[in-house]
Amino acid sequence: MTDLPLTGRARPDRRPHTLAEWRAEGGYEAVERARNMAPTEIIDMVEAAHLNGRGGAGFPAGRKWRFMPERGTSPGEGPSYLIVNGDEMEPGAFKDRFLLEALPHQVIEGAIITARATHADEAIVLIRDEYRPGIAAVERAIHEARDAGLLGDLAIRVHPSAGRYIVGEETALITALEGHRAVPRKRPPFPAQSGLWGRPTTVNNVETISLVPHILSLGPQRFRALSRTEEGGTKLYGVSGRVQRPGLFEAPMGTTARELIERAGGVSGDGRLRAFQPGGGASGFFGPDRLDLPLDFGHVAKAGSMFGTGMLIVLDGTACPVGFLARHMRFYARESCGWCTPCREGLPLVAKILDRFAAGQGRRADLELLQMTAAEAAPRGRSFCDLMGGAMAPLASGLSMFAAEFEARLAEGERA
Amino acid sequence: MSLSPDLLARIRAASDEHGGPRAAMLEALKLIQHEHGWVSDAHLAEAAATLGVHRAEMEALASFYSLIFRHPVGKTVILLCDGASCWLNGAEEVREELKRRLGIGFGETTRDGRYTLLNVACLGGCDRAPAAVVGRDRRLVGPLSPAGVAALLEDGL
Ligand SMILES: Cc1cc2nc3c(=O)[nH]c(=O)nc-3n(C[C@H](O)[C@H](O)[C@H](O)COP(=O)(O)O)c2cc1C
Ligand code: SF4
Ligand code: FES
DSSP states (O other), X not given: OTTSTTTTTOOTTOOOOOHHHHHHTTTTHHHHHHHTSOHHHHHHHHHHTTOBOSSSSOOBHHHHHHTSOOTTOSSSSSOOEEEEEEOOOSTTOOHHHHHHHHOHHHHHHHHHHHHHHTXXXXXXXXXXXXXXXXXXXXXXXXXXXXXXXXXXXXXXXXXXXXXXXXXGSHHHHHHHHTTSOOOOOOSSSOTTTSOGGGSOEEEEEHHHHHHHHHHHHHOHHHHHHTSSSSSOSEEEEEEEESBSSOEEEEEETTOBHHHHHHHTTSBOTTSOEEEEEBTBTTSOOXXXXXXXXXXXXXXXXXTTSOOXXXXXXXXXXXXXXXXXXXXXXXXXXXXXXSOSHHHHHHHHXXXXXXXXXXXXXXXXHHHHHHHHHHHHHSSTTSSSSHHHHHHHHHHHHHHHHTHHHHHHHHHHHHHO | OOOOHHHHHHHHHHHHHTTSXXXXXXXXXXXXXHHHSSOXXXXXXXXXXXXXXXXXXXXXXXXXXXXXXXXXXXXXXEEEEOSHXXXXXXXXXXXXXXXXXXTOOTTEEOTTSOEEEEEESOOSOGGGOSOEEETTTTEEEOSOOGGGHHHHHHTOO
């Protein structure tokens, strides 16, 4: 079980454990351990374990936690917050749903320990509304833990959201919790200085939080050793799209796409791998030449894409990459919060052009416009938050990797 | 039809639990929707008055979220995933079959008031693509196929 710390205890039918069942499996031992540790000791362990955040950006969790002020040292009054991000809406991502539904006590354990490390008085687990089974499971786990006195003085509650991908962006999420339309905020100030209600706040992904208890139980060395690379622990990878048996696979950080696609039963359709996105919808495409790349944040970034959610989307030889890109861009266009112009105006235009290409009505000038938009809008800082830049990554890499398909669609358009 | 005293009491309680009237607006909208199936203009105004916020603020919030319904919806809401993994696995054929059988498009409700069909972002069910989420308890169903649509609808949902 220790080589699958995150999912080893999950049941095939996802039925969550009661508190008694969870404790029989060693649950809450890590919480007991944390109770006797100073917050800095916990952070030291998490840093030594090389835990990178699993929400998309891969920021080191321990380093983020160190920004949180000790009790009584931040100006003003009020609590500090921990927010567990369960908004999961990135195309191709289905890992947090599983962790919330099948292993809710693991999330609560992680939240208790992280709250202690970050001096947080209140924890909020934000979960998207479509994840009702996950919401119910986590709410029940909170009740049980509270009744058993395991929460100490930590206040913790679930906040079910109500749709919209942008809510998952951490500053938009904070704005949403304050009752506004979920529009991102400028950083700095970072949430650790001024987050929810202007108070120190840490935001971490569900998977990040779920890994925390295992760092305490296994110790940082053993946790690190679970990985094949410099980045610690296992990863809950997922493979979907054109594969025989799409699914979730917990595996050492640094596992390759070749191994993962094999575990998913191989490529479906014509059986030939055309391309894959290594980290969900907002990651640039890789071709078959990257099948043996160790998949972690560092390696994938160095190879020119983004590890993101670590969820692979696979395209076989018969999948139309132009139509696929069009579908992606329609999603990002719809989910734009509308705050800044490049994203609000640019994404619908891009989506419309791609739809035309997919329908065989592409025009040369349109292709140039796509290339220009991808080049101009991809770098950080060209739009207010990373939604636009994220959307541009598959577009930019797709335009070059699938240039032949675009040309073919162009020719169809010119013939018509 | 105005909001029940019980519902109004719960909206006021939400204001305490969520850190004030503004933060409680979403919860108020959800409470209304849970009871009435959707949020009418009259109900929205009443909840805003109860919380002491401007109704325009409440409207701004309600119109932002895709799962707060400002029109009546059918008894069963079908949220069909339009994400990329579902697209790769035949979501468009399922969509066409659903539209054909129900006689409606996205954003519409059948005349008998039984079904509303909506498209949504990736549902976290890409391992069951093409996937949908149906009914009040948001049950995940999939993999769907055009042939399976009839059975899905007959299931009573
Ligand atoms: C448009 C957008 C959507 C995001 N959605 C999510 C999400 O649903 N869940 C999540 O954990 N992080 C999401 N993120 C990343 C968060 O902003 C943040 O980096 C993350 O929650 C931090 O957690 P971690 O440090 O544990 O990775 C999103 C980012 C962007 C730009
Ligand atoms: S990039 Fe898009 S989602 Fe982000 S702030 Fe601008 S409009 Fe909103
Ligand atoms: S793309 Fe449809 S559930 Fe993920």
